[in-house]
Amino acid sequence: RRSRRGVEPQRLPAAGWTAYDPTLPPVGEGTIHKATFTVKEAQQEVAPGVTQQVWTFNGTVPGTTLHGRVGDTFEITLVNDGSMGHGIDFHAGALAPDEPMRTIQPGESLTYRFTATKAGVWMYHCSTMPMSLHIANGMYGAVVIDPPDLPPVDQEYLLVQGEQYYGPAGAPGNADKIAARTPDAVVFNGYPNQYDRTPLTAKAGQRVRIWVLDAGPNESLAFHVVGAQFDSVWKEGGWLLRCGQAPGQASGACTKPGIGGSQTLDLLASQGGFVELSPPAAGHYSVVNHEMTLAERGAHGVLAVTG
Template sequence: MRTTTRRFSLLVAPLLAAAACAPVYEVAEPAAGSAGPAHSHEKAWDADRAPSDDWEPRDARLDPAPDGDLHEITVRASEVEMEVAPGVVQTVWTYDDLFPGPVYRGKVGDTFRFTLINDGSLGHSIDFHASKVAPNDEMRTIERGEELIYEFVAKKAGVFMYHCGTDPVLQHTGMGQHGTIIIDPPDLADVDHEFWLVQHETYMGNLGEAYDKMEAAAWDAVVFNGYPYQYVHAPLDGIEVGERVRMWVMNNGPSEQSSFHVIGTIFDTVFKEGSYRLHPDRDGPGGAQVIDLPASTGGFVEMTFDTDGVYKFVDHKFANLPKGAVGLMIVGDPDGAEHADGKGH
């Protein structure tokens, strides 16, 4: 297993190291002698390193649901090599060679007709939490070269996980075979920006090492959309003050919780597990600071920003910050922000 022992400075190092694809924004470093977190720490990857030149960030912008009420989709299960962190290339188990898998989207009443093809060397399957089907049929494991049809009508709105259910499910999911399928609630309002974020853990090392870590819930990284600090390296941008942003957040675990928070704003809308927990039409000025998502829970939050700036989104379980669960949103022209003070920017 690749390990490095190094001094790790919480949050600051990855922000300063993020030179690969985007402007770098400095965040105030704790004063010397403060309760700084820097200490020796064994990690399987190096947060100070930039991604490789070949690395490309995953596009977090979410398209509207495709037209029509029948979605015919082919999805291929496989095992592929991938850069999962700076300096770490390893085998992951995938759908359509993506880690995590594709995002699917439709509306209540739509029919999804998936053809699952096994292009891998192991048996695989798929389990859509958005479906009501017989698990022993649609969710059955198929071997290399086989395929199956998995068809269902989306009867319930929500942000759902899908994953490989082949035994041991912890391993197939922990190796990366998971994704999200969004079934829009009726009358979903238009917003200026929609993003999708799947939070999940990454387990590094060879197959045996990674599985031992899964059993011990000892993840190497907690990431959004497959890569630690992905949106520090490639911030979400194009957002202006006052524009409404909807973030769809799905915690695929397989084992960790999420306490999703955006520093510098307040959610005025929270939808989780099929219903609005907070809505301005009903709750007036009520605000939410997190959407709490245990493993395999999904929802969306909506927010606006009052000033230009660099806004961090995080898993507010802070032990996961040095493991990669941080991203950035750029609002307006951060360099022109008059009141930037380093806190919360």
């Protein structure tokens, strides 16, 4: 009988398992970005030794990351190759939900067009009821819209927190556990503890930006990096803390820091932001949800820093 907690950190993923790439993909060319989001339902190993039916946008959990600039337009073709109704809701664009967010049946498609007029890390997710189950089963992802004056950094990552509620082997999750808010695992980018095995990387003294989105469906996120302090923090459209760095001055320590630093960014479900840090020396900096029970249930990874 599988334990209620589900995550067994000592157990290994199946042969051939690969981590979800945590690198933020570059901004696409031009100002109009087209993409196809194909809904796929598939058996996947969602944690070491645990196979479930996941529901995905384009086969991965989280789904494809979109990255653009303020003012860019995105034209997404949603194709339902699944066995039940699904839809999509992009927080990144303001529009009347009725048509673009409607549920489409297997074999159908729709075009969802939005202009990203505001910067931030915006959640997208399946818009079909019960949304808690469609999100928990893998139907979520991020749209990153850079603020116009965002300085370049040496390393730029994206971590999306999700939750896993296991049903029997091969099943599409467990709605009772969702209703009880007792996740078996809490994960960054779809798989518990994956960046303990294949860490995020940086060099000592480099400037690192980590975009963070809490996709829920339920839990909060107290985002912390062991051994690091955040000199710049952005949350939901504004700076909470900002290093006085000039644009283009990417590497090394923050030259005009504010007086304070942040140890932890707090997000509730569907919120996002980013933190910036500069690891001072080579070593292993854990990246955690500092709600410790959730870290121990898989919301844990490592930033491996070389000299």
